[in-house]
Amino acid sequence: xxxxxxxxTAVSASRKVSFLALAPLAWLGAxxxxxxxxxxxxxxxxxxxxxxxxxxxxxxSVIWSSVVLAVASSVxxxxxxxxxxxxxxxxxxxxxxxxxxxxxxxxxxxxLVRIYAWFVxxxxxxxxxxxxxxxxxxxxxxSSQSAVxxxxxxxxxPFLILPLYAVLxxxxxxxxxxxxxxxxxxxxxxxxxxxPHARPGILAGLVLVFVPMMGEYCVPRMLGGGMISxxxxxxxxxxxxxxxxxxxxxxxxxxxxxxxxxxALTLGxxxxxxxxxxxxxA
Amino acid sequence: xxxxxxxxxxxxxxxxxxKRFGAQEVLKGVDLEVAQGEFFSLLGASGCGKTTLxxxxxxFETADxxxxxxxxxxxxxxxxxxxxxxxxxxxxxxxxxxxxxxxVAFGLKVRKxxxxxxxxxNTRVENMLELTRMSPFARRYPGQLSGxxxxxxxxxxxxxxxxxxxxxxxxxxxLDAGLRQEMQRELRALQRRLGLTFIYVTHDQDEAxxxxxxxxxxxxxxxxxxxxxxxxxxxxxxxxxxxxFPEGNVLMATVRAPVPGQPHVVRAHCSGLGVxxxxxxxxxxxxxxxxxxxxxxxxxxxxxxxxxxxEESRQSESADARVESVSYLGRxxxxxxxxxxxxxxxxxxxxxxxxxxxxAVSVSFLDARLHALPAGQL
Numbered sequence: 001x002x003x004x005x006x007x008x009t010a011v012s013a014s015r016k017v018s019f020l021a022l023a024p025l026a027w028l029g030a031x032x033x034x035x036x037x038x039x040x041x042x043x044x045x046x047x048x049x050x051x052x053x054x055x056x057x058x059x060x061s062v063i064w065s066s067v068v069l070a071v072a073s074s075v076x077x078x079x080x081x082x083x084x085x086x087x088x089x090x091x092x093x094x095x096x097x098x099x100x101x102x103x104x105x106x107x108x109x110x111x112l113v114r115i116y117a118w119f120v121x122x123x124x125x126x127x128x129x130x131x132x133x134x135x136x137x138x139x140x141x142x143s144s145q146s147a148v149x150x151x152x153x154x155x156x157x158p159f160l161i162l163p164l165y166a167v168l169x170x171x172x173x174x175x176x177x178x179x180x181x182x183x184x185x186x187x188x189x190x191x192x193x194x195x196p197h198a199r200p201g202i203l204a205g206l207v208l209v210f211v212p213m214m215g216e217y218c219v220p221r222m223l224g225g226g227m228i229s230x231x232x233x234x235x236x237x238x239x240x241x242x243x244x245x246x247x248x249x250x251x252x253x254x255x256x257x258x259x260x261x262x263x264a265l266t267l268g269x270x271x272x273x274x275x276x277x278x279x280x281x282a
Numbered sequence: 283x284x285x286x287x288x289x290x291x292x293x294x295x296x297x298x299x300x301k302r303f304g305a306q307e308v309l310k311g312v313d314l315e316v317a318q319g320e321f322f323s324l325l326g327a328s329g330c331g332k333t334t335l336x337x338x339x340x341x342f343e344t345a346d347x348x349x350x351x352x353x354x355x356x357x358x359x360x361x362x363x364x365x366x367x368x369x370x371x372x373x374x375x376x377x378x379x380x381x382x383x384x385x386v387a388f389g390l391k392v393r394k395x396x397x398x399x400x401x402x403x404n405t406r407v408e409n410m411l412e413l414t415r416m417s418p419f420a421r422r423y424p425g426q427l428s429g430x431x432x433x434x435x436x437x438x439x440x441x442x443x444x445x446x447x448x449x450x451x452x453x454x455x456x457l458d459a460g461l462r463q464e465m466q467r468e469l470r471a472l473q474r475r476l477g478l479t480f481i482y483v484t485h486d487q488d489e490a491x492x493x494x495x496x497x498x499x500x501x502x503x504x505x506x507x508x509x510x511x512x513x514x515x516x517x518x519x520x521x522x523x524x525x526x527f528p529e530g531n532v533l534m535a536t537v538r539a540p541v542p543g544q545p546h547v548v549r550a551h552c553s554g555l556g557v558x559x560x561x562x563x564x565x566x567x568x569x570x571x572x573x574x575x576x577x578x579x580x581x582x583x584x585x586x587x588x589x590x591x592x593e594e595s596r597q598s599e600s601a602d603a604r605v606e607s608v609s610y611l612g613r614x615x616x617x618x619x620x621x622x623x624x625x626x627x628x629x630x631x632x633x634x635x636x637x638x639x640x641x642a643v644s645v646s647f648l649d650a651r652l653h654a655l656p657a658g659q660l
Contacts, residue, residue, distance in 0.1 A: 174375035177342055180362045181369045182389035182443065192388070196379040 036258075043251035050252035059234065063256060066230040069145075069220075070213040073152035077160050077209050078202065080153060085164035086194075089171070100165060107158050115151055115222050122147045122223060144227035151219040156212060160205035167201030168194070207268040211261050231257050291354060293318045293479050294339070294447060299348035301334055301503075308334045309345070310503040316447075316481060316496075321473050323482045323490040325514075325526075326500035332483045335500070336449055339481065340369045353446060367447035368440035372455055374432050376424040382435050383420040386410050389443040410438040413472065430461045437469070441478075450482045454489065466493055487527055491515060499523055516583070517562070517653050524581050524655060529616075531587065531627040532655065535561065535578040547651070550578050554621045555601035560651040578654040584630040586649055589617060591635075592642040600646035603627075605639050619645060 043050055053059065088099045106114065121128040171194065179189045195202075217232030224233075231253060237243075238250030292315035301309040308331045316322045324332040337343040339350065341362035350358045352366060368389065377385050387407045390398065398406070411417040414434040424432055433453060440448055453469075454462045470493050473480050484490050490497050491511040499506045499514060506526075507519040518524040524532070535550040541560060550561050561578055589603070606618045606626070614632040621627060629645065637643060 172375065174371050174373065175377060177362075178369070178371055178375040178377070178439075179388070179392070180342075181340060182439070183363045183393040184388075185363060185392070188392045192380075192392070193377060196377075199379075 039251045039254050042248050043255045045248035045251075050249045051255065053249060054252045054256050059253070062229050062234055063231060063260075066214060066232070067260065069148065069152070069228075069230060070210050070216075073149050073156070073213050074206050074210045076149060077153045077156055078206060081157055081160035081164055081205065082198075082202075084157075085161050085168050088161075088165055089168040096169075100161075103161060104158050111155065112218070115155065115219060118147070118151050118154065119222050122150070144223070144225045147223040147225070148220050148228050151223040152213050152216060155216075155219060156209040159208040159212075163201040163205040163208065164198060167198045171197050203268050203271065207265060210264055214261055214264070215257055231260075292316055292351075293320075293353055294481070295349075295351040296335075296339075297349045297351075299335070299338065299345045299350070301331075301338065301343065301345050303334075308503050309338075311348070312500075312503075312505055314498060314505070314508070316479060318479055319477045321470065321480045321482065321493055321495045323484060323494040323497045324500055325484055325487065325490040325497050328485055330500045331503040332485075332500050333451065336369070336451055336481070336483050340367065340449055341365050366445055367449060368443060368445040370436050370440045370448065370450040370453045372451045372453070374424075374436035374453075374456075376432060376435055376439070378424050380423075381420065382411070382416055382422050382424070382427070383407060385424065385435055386416075386438045386442050389439060393443065406442060410442045413441070414438040429457050430465060433457065433465060437472075441476075447479050447481065450480060452484055453482075454484070454486070462489075469493070499526060501526075518581065519656065521579075521655050527583075529584050529628045531582045531584065533580045533582055533625070533627070535559065535580050535654070537576045537578060548578075548654075550580075550654075552580060554623050554625050554627070555645060555647070556622070557599050557601065557647070559647060561654040562651060563654045563656075580652045581655050582627070582647065582652060584616065584628040585614075585632075586647065587627060587629040588646050588648050589619060589629050589631065589637065589643040590646075591637055592644060600644040603643050603645045605637050605641050605643055607639050608637065610636075619643065621645065 054063070084103055088096055088103065091099050120126055123129060175193050175197075176189050179193050184192060215232050215235075217230065217236045220228040220230045220233050221236075235250050235253045235257065238246045238253060294314070294316040296312055296314040299309050299312040300307070312331075312335060324335060326332045334343060338345050341360065345358070348358075349356060352360075357365060377388065380388065387403060390403050390406060408417065411420055414437055416431065416434050416438060419427060419431060419435075424435065427435065433456075436453070450469075454465055457465060466489060469480075472478075482490075482493060491514075494511055496508060496510055497514050498508045501522060507514060507523045509517075509519075513519075514523060515527055518526075521532075524530045533552050533554045535552040538549045538551055538558065541547040541549060546563050548561055548563060549558060551558050559580070561580055563578070589605075590600075592602070601621060603619045603621045606620050608618075609616045611630075614630045615636060617629045617631065617637065619627050619629055627645070
């Protein structure tokens, strides 16, 4: 009898859980499945026509340059974020949080304000551009391409610093000492001990910055000087453009973007899992 | 204090090593010599400076003062990577993302100077795995191994580059008692077989006694005594050394006369047991033995005392006493006994019928000659 009541409460508890699960499912349905479905339907408005157009020149090259831009920016982002995370993690524990805060405070400022600040700095008559010009680096950071990369790297840096900091903080320093003891120099220690340890954080961080960078349209718009066309800017102008909006084609481009992002996510997880597969953390 | 001076040129020589962390002086001038092929233990309670000393030897810390020679070469400022020694870490510090094989090969791969062929490397790693009985686990990751297996991998990894000196930082600390004994035997056998020189840091007295050729007892940053396990245990140079192994009885005795022909031996009367004994007096600098009527402090370990029930014994060389308490420790019984003069002594006995508290017993020394602690160190 007692057992039955227990069973009964267990069942009703699990029913309660499944009832609670309805809320997130409803959320997903209303704000993910339905809009995505709408986009897909819109994109297939006249069969595969819009998709075919999206994959042909000149749009194929826009897709390609968007991928290159996002990949390059992600790599540069890693190049800056890793030393930053390493610097923070090598401080004494009580100074880590303040240092981390110092590196992240610029991001308390509104995104548009920050990008506009870069726009001012990178203008041909801006302080940075003129400074670099006098030093003989005319157009080093100010060309539309590099300005966009700079803006993207700057904007998405925290999404890479945080996961890197999280993994590096768990590094067992004695492993570095062991490597040193066995004769490894600084680069060998970094490559054989730090990087493999940080790999999950690196992959997670890269996915976190690559995905939004792929769809970013604000940075290329503001810093590209009208020269940079990405998937993001194309989608934006297809939907909101004053000249000739084309919703079905914009939806097809959005579909392409989703496929690329999905592939990147899958690759990131699969690659990460494969690399860590043999590992069974003690 | 005795210094660890040896006849043959030492493999490791440490002179006047001092280290300070802020206001705390962790090492207060340490002198040591370790011979080729020795199993040398640094024994001390936690916080005595033994780990700091080991880290200075390995090169992770720099001494404020003093020098360090390895194989006759000054290595005081040699970078960690270039020291001809390896360290087995307390919690092994294995590389979790590398297999057992890769862990062991690491030291050989990163040292490009001593370039060895791929085949030599493989042979060497395989030899090390065989030596530590880890060959079947070569493809496993450290996280998939038991504590004892991880310990073996750490040992193989540190031995693979063929260092002339191996440092071990409490390598048994994380193992349970049974496994620890097994690993101790293995480690000792390996060290003997390969003729390696080990410097072994531990806080476990029994472990140090069981494994070492010589032990250096470290206390508050200074060496109290360096000697064989027997020296340290049975002939401690000071009361502090004696106290490091708990439950040593100290009995008072009065010097009667020197023993002719033996400069450091006297006959003395032990008042607690009411018997006359011979005692060796540790040569504490002064060459002359204590004078007649001087007081001696005889060190008697619990297992060097013997008790018998009153009825059974009619030995002349024994004293009357009463059992106050008894504890059964499996391989021995430990009695707290009160002597006729009121002093309490601890006696451990590993055989015979149990004696109940309150019973009258007779206590006698098992040794004909006892060790007197140096005077003036109370």
